[in-house]
Amino acid sequence: MENPLLEIDKKWQKYWDENKVYQTSNDYTKKKFFGLIEFPYPSGNGLHVGHPRSYTAMDVITRKKRLEGYNVLFPMGWDAFGLPTENYAIKNNIHPKKVTKTNVARFKEQLQMLGFGFDWSREVNTTDQDYFKWTQWIFLQMFEKGLAYKTEMPVNWCLGCRVVLANEEVVNGVCERCSSEVIQKTQSQWMLKITEYADRLISDLDTVDYLPRIKAQQKNWIGKSHGAEIDFKVLDTDTVLNIFTTRPDTIYGATYMVIAPEHALVQEHKEKITNFEEVNDYIQKANRKSALERAEDKEKSGVLLKGLPAINPLTGKEIPIFISDYVLITYGTGAIMAVPAHDQRDYDFAKKFDLPIIEVIEGGDISKEAFTDTNKGILVNSEIINGFSVKEAINKIFEHLEKENIGKKKVQFKLRDWIFSRQRYWGEPIPIVFNEEEGYVAIPEDQLPLVLPDVESFAPKENGDSALAAAVDWVNTTSPKTGAPAKREIDTMPQWAGSCWYYLRYMDPNNKDALASKEALDYWLPIDWYNGGMEHTTLHLLYSRFWHKFLFDIGVVPCSEPYAKRTSHGMILGADGTKMSKSRGNVISPDEIVLKYGADVFRTYEMEMGAFEEAIPWSMDMLNGTSKFIQRVGRLVDKYDAKAADNKNLETIIHKTIKKVGDDIEKLKFNTAVSALRVFVNELSTLESISKNDFEVLLILFSPFAPHLCEELWHQIGNDSTIILADWPIYDETKMVEDTVKLPIQVNGKLRDVLEVKNGISEEEAFELALASEKVQKYANEENIVKKIFVKGKMVSLVVKK
RNA sequence: GCGGGCGUGGCGGAAUUGGUAGACGCGCUAGAUUUAGGAUCUAGUGGGGAGACCCGUGAAGGUUCAAGUCCUUUCGCCCGUACCA
Numbered sequence: 001m002e003n004p005l006l007e008i009d010k011k012w013q014k015y016w017d018e019n020k021v022y023q024t025s026n027d028y029t030k031k032k033f034f035g036l037i038e039f040p041y042p043s044g045n046g047l048h049v050g051h052p053r054s055y056t057a058m059d060v061i062t063r064k065k066r067l068e069g070y071n072v073l074f075p076m077g078w079d080a081f082g083l084p085t086e087n088y089a090i091k092n093n094i095h096p097k098k099v100t101k102t103n104v105a106r107f108k109e110q111l112q113m114l115g116f117g118f119d120w121s122r123e124v125n126t127t128d129q130d131y132f133k134w135t136q137w138i139f140l141q142m143f144e145k146g147l148a149y150k151t152e153m154p155v156n157w158c159l160g161c162r163v164v165l166a167n168e169e170v171v172n173g174v175c176e177r178c179s180s181e182v183i184q185k186t187q188s189q190w191m192l193k194i195t196e197y198a199d200r201l202i203s204d205l206d207t208v209d210y211l212p213r214i215k216a217q218q219k220n221w222i223g224k225s226h227g228a229e230i231d232f233k234v235l236d237t238d239t240v241l242n243i244f245t246t247r248p249d250t251i252y253g254a255t256y257m258v259i260a261p262e263h264a265l266v267q268e269h270k271e272k273i274t275n276f277e278e279v280n281d282y283i284q285k286a287n288r289k290s291a292l293e294r295a296e297d298k299e300k301s302g303v304l305l306k307g308l309p310a311i312n313p314l315t316g317k318e319i320p321i322f323i324s325d326y327v328l329i330t331y332g333t334g335a336i337m338a339v340p341a342h343d344q345r346d347y348d349f350a351k352k353f354d355l356p357i358i359e360v361i362e363g364g365d366i367s368k369e370a371f372t373d374t375n376k377g378i379l380v381n382s383e384i385i386n387g388f389s390v391k392e393a394i395n396k397i398f399e400h401l402e403k404e405n406i407g408k409k410k411v412q413f414k415l416r417d418w419i420f421s422r423q424r425y426w427g428e429p430i431p432i433v434f435n436e437e438e439g440y441v442a443i444p445e446d447q448l449p450l451v452l453p454d455v456e457s458f459a460p461k462e463n464g465d466s467a468l469a470a471a472v473d474w475v476n477t478t479s480p481k482t483g484a485p486a487k488r489e490i491d492t493m494p495q496w497a498g499s500c501w502y503y504l505r506y507m508d509p510n511n512k513d514a515l516a517s518k519e520a521l522d523y524w525l526p527i528d529w530y531n532g533g534m535e536h537t538t539l540h541l542l543y544s545r546f547w548h549k550f551l552f553d554i555g556v557v558p559c560s561e562p563y564a565k566r567t568s569h570g571m572i573l574g575a576d577g578t579k580m581s582k583s584r585g586n587v588i589s590p591d592e593i594v595l596k597y598g599a600d601v602f603r604t605y606e607m608e609m610g611a612f613e614e615a616i617p618w619s620m621d622m623l624n625g626t627s628k629f630i631q632r633v634g635r636l637v638d639k640y641d642a643k644a645a646d647n648k649n650l651e652t653i654i655h656k657t658i659k660k661v662g663d664d665i666e667k668l669k670f671n672t673a674v675s676a677l678r679v680f681v682n683e684l685s686t687l688e689s690i691s692k693n694d695f696e697v698l699l700i701l702f703s704p705f706a707p708h709l710c711e712e713l714w715h716q717i718g719n720d721s722t723i724i725l726a727d728w729p730i731y732d733e734t735k736m737v738e739d740t741v742k743l744p745i746q747v748n749g750k751l752r753d754v755l756e757v758k759n760g761i762s763e764e765e766a767f768e769l770a771l772a773s774e775k776v777q778k779y780a781n782e783e784n785i786v787k788k789i790f791v792k793g794k795m796v797s798l799v800v801k802k
Numbered sequence: 803g804c805g806g807g808c809g810u811g812g813c814g815g816a817a818u819u820g821g822u823a824g825a826c827g828c829g830c831u832a833g834a835u836u837u838a839g840g841a842u843c844u845a846g847u848g849g850g851g852a853g854a855c856c857c858g859u860g861a862a863g864g865u866u867c868a869a870g871u872c873c874u875u876u877c878g879c880c881c882g883u884a885c886c887a
Contacts, residue, residue, distance in 0.1 A: 213806060220805050245887055326885045336887045414886050610814055622828050624840060675826035744822040749868045751822055789867055794821050799867045
């Protein structure tokens with residue numbers, strides 16, 4: 001026999017669809033709630049059970065908001081440009097547009113089986129020209145404001161496939177697909193100046209409600225640090241080696257210097273370096289290592305630049321310069337002064353190369369390790385700053401550096417500008433043309449969207465150009481300014497681009513004249529709640545905040561932060577406790593569950609399976625337990641009696657449950673919310689009959705989790721309209737109070753008895769009852785008590801002499 | 803290396819933020835019942851002990867009448883990563 005829940009799913013999904021129950025109103029006078037989840041990348045594998053965890057959570061939240069009378073916007077769309085689709089298209093020679101269409105249809109079907117309250121009339125797709133027209137438009141605004149520029153950047157280059165690889169496509173230094181060697185090659189790339197927004201991206205975090213660990217990750221990724229840039233003369237040359245340090249106070253302890261293998265100094269003074277061959281060899285080796293490999297190498301390596309020492313500007317002494325890959329060309333100036341006594345990395349390096357270690361701050365034991373505590377310690381061996389604390393010494397040194405004109409204060413960020421080009425076909429074309437005379441020229445806005453040309457093959461070219469290069473008629477064009485011959489940009493945008501502003505398009509998805517109308521933006525912004533994966537809380541969040549701030553600066557959006565609140569969920573692992581993946585064969589697809597158990601079981605299980613923010617393995621046994629629970633709720637209707645009076649004995653638990661479920665949903669504690677509902681259902685199961693009011697409270701509270709069953713029962717007990725139009729029940733604190741409470745009695749911190757006492761018992765009464773207890777009397781009496789503690793409503797604690 | 807997080811029964815997890823550790827489930831045990839169903843109902847279920855009790859939140863110390871929660875030290879695991887000067 002078929003599971004009756006499956007019929008119920010179909011029946012109500014059809015009803016909701018036909019009656020447009022979840023369609024968002026455009027009445028901008030209503031109180032609003034915009035709940036956002038990360039739109040998925042429609043891969044060929046279909047949805048897996050991890051995706052709906054976030055969707056169900058936000059569906060629960062927005063259903064509660066609807067019941068509370070909000071005008072809810074809960075939309076869905078497709079982040080559909082991207083590598084896997086392109087790779088599939090290349091392999092099978094199908095247009096990526098077609099692949100995308102198929103994948104989207106599959107994803108949508110799977111999502112619709114789950115009964116989410118999405119307003120499908122607002123669906124967006126980043127690959128639609130009506131959508132990416134505005135992605136291109138935003139890029140042009142950035143270009144006009146000087147935030148987009150072109151520069152040479154190193155990229156991963158596969159010698160076999162002859163394509164640029166993403167970091168994730170490089171495994172153990174070789175290409176993931178063909179196992180050929182991967183080298184670093186420079187390539188001209190479009191960049192976005194996100195660094196110009198670094199300070200605001202940090203300081204505006206104070207104005208938003210993100211989980212603390214999300215804020216921490218944003219801050220640490222941007223990585224603001226205060227320090228100094230100092231010039232070191234290179235002996236017998238006109239060159240100065242400019243370094244960045246956060247510890248200018250330790251300069252007297254700088255016994256050598258290190259520059260990154262890519263640093264220009266090496267090539268500049270090739271002739272002077274007597275061991276250039278050895279140096280060059282090291283550079284080649286470093287070149288072959290990926291950034292991650294460099295980071296993982298614990299053993300320090302490097303080569304001395306023989307014949308090219310520098311001068312410590314404070315001590316006047318000659319100090320050697322090394323190249324080593326523990327210094328990164330991408331941070332600071334790509335060069336450091338090494339102070340082995342007070343930096344552990346420098347210490348390790350100095351030990352290995354047997355370099356002098358000079359203590360300049362007293363307080364540690366530098367025979368064992370570097371002393372890096374900046375809060376204590378006094379400067380020594382440092383002529384002009386001897387005797388000062390670290391803090392004082394830093395200020396003194398700044399004065400000196402500026403007076404002598406050899407250095408200055410500097411604020412440094414870890415954050416780098418964003419490489420915005422991809423040498424790929426399946427992305428938004430960058431709307432720029434180039435010729436020698438005019439340089440880079442923007443395509444006029446009225447010519448947007450610039451659509452992808454048709455090509456024979458979607459694969460990148462031998463020289464690394466994208467497949468767009470083959471569309472000769474498309475590439476060869478004229479300058480919109482002068483009409484002179486020009487070539488179109490053949491790079492496309494990264495997948496991040498479309499997802500930087502998608503939330504704005506949901507507000508007004510069909511607007512032809514703007515990315516969204518001013519009225520819609522004013523009404524819906526900021527997003528009230530954005531939930532997504534922890535893996536997107538650095539880059540995607542940062543990039544979209546950056547674009548939003550830019551749009552704010554040019555007057556497009558009314559606020560400087562897009563997301564008022566951001567939370568994140570944990571991963572769902574396979575039953576074996578490891579990450580779900582095709583290769584491990586532990587992937588579970590939601591359809592197989594839904595078609596067997598019904599959507600409500602799936603949804604409720606995902607909400608109660610564990611703590612929402614933690615990773616958790618899938619368990620079929622637990623799922624079966626949820627299934628039994630849902631069936632039990634369904635059977636409860638047999639006890640329903642329209643004529644029964646409300647049960648006075650249920651009052652306390654009803655009000656407690658209303659509070660608990662409501663509070664827990666707001667705190668993302670779905671597991672304990674369902675647990676409270678189970679307690680309530682356990683209680684109802686013991687009754688002979690259940691009144692209309694009592695039953696309706698249960699249905700409304702449970703409906704965000706199990707909307708199909710609750711809708712069905714709601715109608716079975718005589719309601720005509722959808723349950724979503726009901727009101728979320730209000731609890732009454734005064735009705736939550738129990739008549740009696742349990743009062744634990746401790747003696748010397750050990751529990752000795754638990755008394756049932758009337759609620760609100762006084763201190764005197766409590767002590768009296770405690771001492772009257774036989775169990776307590778074994779340990780405590782009036783004579784040996786030295787201290788009595790009473791925590792109102794909580795406990796009694798007695799301290800006795802030993 | 804750096805950044806973020808996590809360690810509580812056989813398992814998933816609770817614990818009003820310093821106040822009865824193990825809510826609610828899964829699993830298991832025993833019994834009842836049946837239209838043999840991934841059924842239902844009843845009772846039990848952290849460890850030790852007949853018991854009074856004792857021991858228990860990764861480990862070791864500490865603060866406190868009272869510690870899963872606060873403070874030191876330490877071990878292990880997961881995720882991210884750009885050796886961040």
